[in-house]
Amino acid sequence: AAAAAAAAASVGVGRVPMAPVHVRRLRLTVLAARSSGVVCTQISQLCLRCQGSVLSFDGFVAANPLGQSPSGEGVERLLVGGGKWLDINFSTNQKSVILLTAPHEVSVDDIAFCTANDGAARDPVSLRVEGSCDGKDWVLLHETGECFPTPLGRRCWSPWLSLRAQGRAPVGPPPPPSAAAGAEVLK
Numbered sequence: 001a002a003a004a005a006a007a008a009a010s011v012g013v014g015r016v017p018m019a020p021v022h023v024r025r026l027r028l029t030v031l032a033a034r035s036s037g038v039v040c041t042q043i044s045q046l047c048l049r050c051q052g053s054v055l056s057f058d059g060f061v062a063a064n065p066l067g068q069s070p071s072g073e074g075v076e077r078l079l080v081g082g083g084k085w086l087d088i089n090f091s092t093n094q095k096s097v098i099l100l101t102a103p104h105e106v107s108v109d110d111i112a113f114c115t116a117n118d119g120a121a122r123d124p125v126s127l128r129v130e131g132s133c134d135g136k137d138w139v140l141l142h143e144t145g146e147c148f149p150t151p152l153g154r155r156c157w158s159p160w161l162s163l164r165a166q167g168r169a170p171v172g173p174p175p176p177p178s179a180a181a182g183a184e185v186l187k
Helices: 002-010 075-079
Strands: 019-032 041-043 045-050 061-063 085-087 096-108 110-114 124-132 139-143
Touching: 019 041, 019 139, 045 075, 045 096, 061 075, 096 139
Parallel strands: none
Antiparallel strands: 019 096, 019 124, 041 085, 045 110, 061 096, 124 139
């Protein structure tokens, strides 16, 4: 968590703040790895923030549908410092999907990931992030394109990816009073 907080403080300084999105679920899809010939993809850790503050993953659940991981490198490791997630079904499925479910709706405006301790060829270089409140209707929040500048260094943080509803106006009930003010609500 301390490394994530340091990354949060050092990246994105001076950017114009925008209203966060309000979601219960995030779906991160790895569409391509640094090397097209790899069988698997990997990430060491994920980090979310809202209005400059890093969010806690307490109570979050992570899933990797259709993925397969070696013992000790499951998707739940993305939620803790020093972890590592590896999906050996990446080439079989032509993608890897990470589903994050919060214990309640949360406001978020950025996501970042940390590269793993080895295998730079397995690093994600094309990602899509979608959000949902109900797990049925998903809204595109960010797509990196094919040439995302994933750091080559090991255990290095990516730039922050700004999360904004794209393609259609978000709909849904107003956020609960505990949500950050001005958050966009996604259905």
